[in-house]
Amino acid sequence: MKKGLMAVAAVAALALVTGTAAPVTAADKxxxxxxxxxxxxxxxxxxxxxxxxxxxxxxxxxxxxxxxxxxxxxxxxxxxxxxxxxxxxxxxxxxxxxxxxxxxxxxxxxxxxxxxxxxxxxxxxxxxxxxxxxxxxxxxxxNSTAAGALAADKMSALLKGKGKVLVVGHSQTNQTGIDRANGFINQIKKKHKGIKLLKTQYAEGGDALKAQEIISAALVANKDLKGIYGTNEGVSIGAGQAFKAAKLKNGAVKLIGFDSGKQQIANIKSGLQTGAITQxxxxxxxxxxxxxxxxxxxxxxxxxxxxxxFYYYDAKNISDPTVAGNLYE
Amino acid sequence: MSEDLTTTQSEGGNKVSAFVRREIGRVAALASLVIIFTFFTIMRPVFASWANVSGGILMSTTVIGLLAIGVTFVIITGGIDLSVGTSMALVAVITGKTVMAYDLNVWTGILFGMLVGGLLGAINGLLITVLKLPAFIATLATMKGAQGLALIISDMKPILFATDVEGWDQIARGNIIPNFPNAVLILFVAAIIGSLILNKTVLGRYNFAIGSNLEATKLSGVKVNRWLVAIYALCGVYVGLAAVVITSRLGSAQPDLGLGYELEAIAAVIIGGTSLFGGKGTIGGTVIGALIMSVLINGLRILELQQEWQYVVVGAVILFAVFADNLRRRRAGDTTV
Structure with missing residues (x-):
């Protein structure tokens, strides 16, 4: 009886082995x-x-x-x-x-x-x-439009649904740049009516210096500016530097950026920048x-x-494997 | 007694009118600056707040201003330097890498950046004098070359180094004078030194001489080629300083940033009354020209004019400034422009 069982088991095991190995056909090469x-x-x-x-x-x-x-x-x-x-x-x-x-x-x-x-x-x-x-x-x-919309939802949540927000795009001609900006803007207009959008500005080519100058001027012109959304790495870097130059307290103006890179990651870890969207x-x-x-x-x-x-990441989840694998320095 | 008085008065009047005639380019530029500034202040008083004047307008003038001062020397020779923008990016990248690799302190880093800039400028000078290439072509080539090298050396990634070097972020944002950003101080000191070089040194004299009449200068025994290399190198030193300032302002060296800056710098020089045909120009005028550009751009941003229209307005003002300058010169019987 025992032997019989073992034999059955052996046959079954053999069948299992051959079963997986047997159809070495084109489908599995x-x-x-x-x-x-x-x-x-x-x-x-x-x-x-x-x-x-x-x-x-x-x-x-x-x-x-x-x-x-x-x-x-x-x-x-x-x-x-x-x-x-x-x-x-x-x-x-x-x-x-x-x-x-x-x-x-x-x-x-x-x-x-x-x-x-x-x-x-x-x-x-x-x-x-x-x-x-x-x-x-x-x-x-x-889907850059959907990614922009996610940034809008996060921004609205950070500001509890109200406040002035400036969008700084990195291109008016490149489709990705347009989608990232419009995805954000349309989502705000549709879902977060308490947020007031300033006129969108562009640091063409993601020029960090131009972005910094645009944001410095916006901070002067709008004392009640509460949030900034930058559509690429260069804009995010420029925004962080504008905050430093204006000696803003971390988090006084929320900043959601895009992509990653060494400086942006450092800024998110230090609290200068609130978060970013990564593909x-x-x-x-x-x-x-x-x-x-x-x-x-x-x-x-x-x-x-x-x-x-795409993912939204901030200081809290920046080290999660799902996020960290997609970030680059 | 009364006769004496009238004579002195009319002499004084002549002096004043002579001064005005000589300086009218700068006076006109300064007047436009005041008018534009007043306009924006009336439209939005916050424009004239010190926070905006120092952190917005003056700070925004630093990089383009330094590039423009450098290129003023070159334009006065009748030449041009299209490479200043991308050379700045290349110097920024090389300086960032070197400062990191050799642990340089902030002062050595600044000097290193100016030195590299000077070398790049000298290369332009050598291409123009030794290979006899037109300045436009030679510097167009180095503009492209510098752009490529900046991307290659940096591996197409920004170099984050300012936070690792003590004091680097203070180059631009620090305040040796309270409430006055260091970068702006650097711009003004660099302008004064530039003005002294142009007006009080042999190099400055030959600079004007080469621009007014190259052949005559050669015939009078001046080693024109050597002086030209020196002038392009001097331009490069200012480019190097601009690179140092921009890395401090951004906290990093951005390899893809700088293309297009050469045209903004050249526009500032021309608005400031320097002739594109050489032989005439002032550093003070260039600084005013750069200020006009940044006052205008900052003001339009404060007014929140739609960006597309900002470009149009800036273009129109450049046109108007240069046209008005030409008109005035033609009236004064000056046929060079």
Whole structure:
């Protein structure tokens, strides 16, 4: 009886082992995925890479991560994309530098039967993204409008729903810059009517010095200014320095910034800055790989738009693993 | 007795009118400054508060002002320096890295920044005199080169170093004179020294001579090339000082900041009455020109004019200032501008 039981157990165990090992078919071979990013060395892209590699390990895929030295090198990036297509990997992830220039290259990838999913920035693909598109299945990116709205909710909570707030944008022409500012402004207008918005100002290009000068003037002109929202790292740095120059007490004017970087992180830890929104570069990498692997292996059609998420962080949660992994110095 | 009195009076009158004629560029610029200042004060009295004048207007003049003083020397030679903005970023980055790596104190750091700036300026001078490149092209090339190098050396990240060097943040924000930011003191002292160099030294004399008539200056045996290198280097020293001030104001070196600052600096120089064709100009005028720009921009911000319109107004004022200056010179029979 005992022997019989053991035999059953042994057979069951064997079945278990063979069961997992048996279907060594195409569906479970290690997939090779090329990710052509906008850069390689910057910590943001390093975090994208880390997120992609972590996800790839979970799903039995292998990542080749490439990007040009600078975000201006569109031609260099397109060469990398063409080289990747020539290798015929199982799938390609692409972050568009040349949003229009890359469209023919992406079509070439589709013609070669390589599925493409975009990340961070979409190319100007003609028509709708999806399986029918000969450009890309979709794009995983940070929903900047929603991120701006989260900043608005946090600001309103900090000010208990009322007070004067100034938005300092970093660009009037770049879509991310516009979305981050408008997301905040529209959310305030819709949901937080007690907050009075001053005219939005722009430190074009995220010029920290211009931001500082704009905010110094705003502090003089509005003694009752209660909050500032800056849409990128440079603006946040400038705002902190303006507070220092005006010898404001920490927290007298709330400051919500964007992204991270050494100085902004230090300011949040010291209390000079209240908090900031960070994108989730790790999420961008992970979601892109997940979408591609599921499509190649299971023919699961990914959503044409995947929001990769963002977080509000302040002195309290800055060291939480979910936040800390997405911050860079 | 009464006759004597009238003679002296009319002599005095002549002196005054001669002074006014000589100084009319600066007087006109100063008058515009007063008018603009008064306008904003009436519109919003808080504009004239000391907090805004010192922390807003004067502080905002420091970086552009220092760059403009430097470039004034160059423009008086009939040259131009388009590299001052990005060179400033490069000096800021190099200084930040060096101060961190070698644990320099604040004084050594300031001197180091001015030295690096001077070297970059000398390179411009050498490109222009040895390679015989037009100043516009040579400094356009160094402008691009400096922009790239600043990004490469910094790895495209701001360098946070001011908090680690004792006293670095006091360069701009400290108060040797109570309630008077040090950065503004630096600007004024640098302007006085610049004015002395321009008016009381050999370098200043040759500076004007080269700008008025390069060939004649050469023929009279002046080693023009050497003096030109020295003048571009001097401009670079002011760029270095601007870099020191901006890192103190920001607490860090921002590698991508500075492009476009050269045009603001050049605009300040021209508004201040210096001729783009060389041979004429004053440091005092340049400081007033820089003040006009920052009073105007600060005032429009205090009035909370929509930003797009701020650009338009600034453009219009630059146009008007230079046009009025030209008109006055033409009336005075001056055909150089």
């Amino acid at each position: 290690t997939l090779k995925i090329y990710l052509i990013s906008k850069g390689e060395t910057h910590q943001f892209w390093q975090a994208v890479k880390l997120g992609a590699e972590t996800q790839a390990k979970k799903m039995n895929a292998e990542i080749v991560f490439q990007g040009p030295a600078a975000e201006t090198m569109i031609d260099k990036q397109l060469e990398m994309l063409d080289a990747a297509i020539a290798v015929k990997p199982d799938a390609i992830g692409y972050a568009a530098l040349g949003t229009t220039q890359s469209v023919p290259n992406l079509k070439a990838a589709n013609d070669a039967g390589i599925p493409v999913y975009m990340f961070d920035t979409a190319a100007s693909c003609p028509g709708k993204l999806g399986v029918a598109s000969d450009c890309a299945l979709g794009v995983a990116y940070t 989730s570069p790790m999420g961008i990498g992970a979601k892109t790989v997940e979408a591609l692997v599921n499509y190649v292996r299971n023919k699961t059609v990914p959503k044409p738009l995947i929001d990769t998420g």
